[in-house]
Amino acid sequence: MVHQTISPSTTSASNASSKISPMKLTLLRLVMTALIVGTLAACSTTPAPSPTRPGAMPPPAAGTAAIDGDTAPLPPPMAQPKSRWVPVRWAELPGFSDDALHEAWNSWIKSCERPVAPFTALCSEVRRLSIATGDEQRAWMVSRLQPYRVEASDGNPDGLLTAYYEPMMDAARQPGAGFTVPIYRLPAGYGARKPWYTRQQIETLPEAQAALQGRAIAWLRDPVESMVLHIQGSGRLRITEADGTISMVRVAYAGTNDQPYQSIGRWLLDQGYTRDATWPGIRAWLAANPQRTNELMWANPRYVFFKEEPLVGMDAGFGPRGAQGVPLTPGRSIAVDRQSIPYGTPVWLASTGPQVQLNRLVLAQDTGSAILGAVRADYFTGWGPEAGDIAGRLKQNLRLWVLWPR
Structure with missing residues (x-):
């Protein structure tokens, strides 16, 4: 699906509609709850941060406890057409220990309907872990994936998060x-x-x-x-x-x-x-x-x-098919610039603003004509007036970490 944004300073509209079914309302409540009460956690030590920019998110705090199992030597950085990926420890990811990963697992399983290399080999494990506990899913991610902080070519890790519905x-x-x-x-x-x-x-x-x-x-x-x-x-x-x-x-x-x-x-x-x-x-x-x-x-x-x-x-419990060709999951699917992040990639998203805070696992499953740049994402909030209200007010700073197979 390809979408646009109305202008750099505008909001999306809520639209008249029929009543929302319990399934849809539950999904929308999940999104709203995550937006309102999500907590931005401190992070572990990182390589020297780039200079602070106006409106940028604060750098990760030093001294955060290491994540169990994250002891392997860090690989070299990776280059993409529009971004560079800098390897980091899992402890840098804000809120990694607190996210309700099972909510994102449905989105990940959807991506496995149209798997892309190098994630194809992991899909059988992703499916088996759909009934695992959050701790088991977290431990598997640490063992099988390497987080990379997404940066612009000048080293800037800060970008822009908007939303659509x-x-x-x-x-x-x-x-x-x-x-x-x-x-x-x-x-x-x-x-x-x-x-x-x-x-x-x-x-x-x-x-x-x-x-x-x-x-x-x-x-x-x-x-x-x-x-x-x-x-x-x-x-x-x-x-x-x-x-x-x-x-x-x-x-x-x-x-x-x-x-x-x-x-x-x-x-x-x-x-x-x-x-x-x-x-x-x-x-x-x-x-x-x-x-x-x-x-x-x-x-x-x-x-x-x-x-x-x-x-x-x-079908009624998911959104439309995104550019990857799989249905979008409210609160767990994002649109990206595919020259920065390939479709089907699991991504850790951290965003904070005056009213909204998000720290969560999402899947890169869509694109948009206005979604351009290294650290840029459009967050799918669902459907109906409630989702439109969320999408309309979400425009704030963003950091992203791609989770790439080891």
């Missing part, structure tokens, strides 16, 4: 009764023309409309909801079918028109139309300027096409 929206199979904004499948002849028509051209040119004839999956009420869906790259729809019945489906990312992404929030700021480029701020501006809705939406020429997927059984 799967919005839930009401929709209809046919236009009418206020449902006027289409969600399209890939157009006829997709790929023959690159880049494809811009958002404005898609909505105004007869030839673009002809290629999309009969390709609407469903219809939304609100163009802002449509933009949220395009930015997040996936969503859950509560659809009113033609016979009046209600069904829940997922619309997942299928492709784009290959046009550049432009933030509508940034456009409003640059034009001097608002100082609040959050989703509530955007909605307020549109409420005061309804005649300019198209102008605002057309400021972003990128257009996303979707495919419909059922939401049944276990």
Whole structure:
């Protein structure tokens, strides 16, 4: 799945939806609890830290007790196209002794559905450990994996954490009764023309409309909801079918028109139309300027096409498939720059801000057009309004450690 962020200073929107099932609510509570009450632990000794930068996380504290079994000589650093990996002791990882690893194990097992070298050989052990205790899982990780601190080429270990989610929206199979904004499948002849028509051209040119004839999956009420869906790259729809019945489906990312992404929030700021480029701020501006809705939406020429997927059984308890090709796990999947961290890599994530603290095992399973750089991650929070609230306020400093087979 490929998603974007609205602007460097904005938040994601919560979206109107049906009630959330107990399974979904439990997952969201787990994410919220972790965000609010997670504790940033001190770390062990490390190589000399880089100079302190404004807003950087504090360096690891000296004197932390060593992790049992972590006594082997450290290997040399490893180079990646956009980052370097510096080997460290397990005691450097904040909160490693406290994380509920079993929550991350489901995400790891999902990665093993599409294993990548060199993790393929470990997947049978990962599956067997799914019913192990946290201490057993921790001991196995120490024995089989080596942590490496991810740094930029200049040695800076600090980066940026944001978040994304799967919005839930009401929709209809046919236009009418206020449902006027289409969600399209890939157009006829997709790929023959690159880049494809811009958002404005898609909505105004007869030839673009002809290629999309009969390709609407469903219809939304609100163009802002449509933009949220395009930015997040996936969503859950509560659809009113033609016979009046209600069904829940997922619309997942299928492709784009290959046009550049432009933030509508940034456009409003640059034009001097608002100082609040959050989703509530955007909605307020549109409420005061309804005649300019198209102008605002057309400021972003990128257009996303979707495919419909059922939401049944276990599928409903996971997010959409990420770029690795496996379903995302709320609170345990991240999007990364694959030139810094390969898909399928287990990663230790540490992030602290004025309200939110995270120290936990996550899996690199997705990417995004705005997720670029050595120490950069987008954290998948789940689906629905609660997940949107979390995703909207999460923008803060980040450190990452990849956990690589020994």
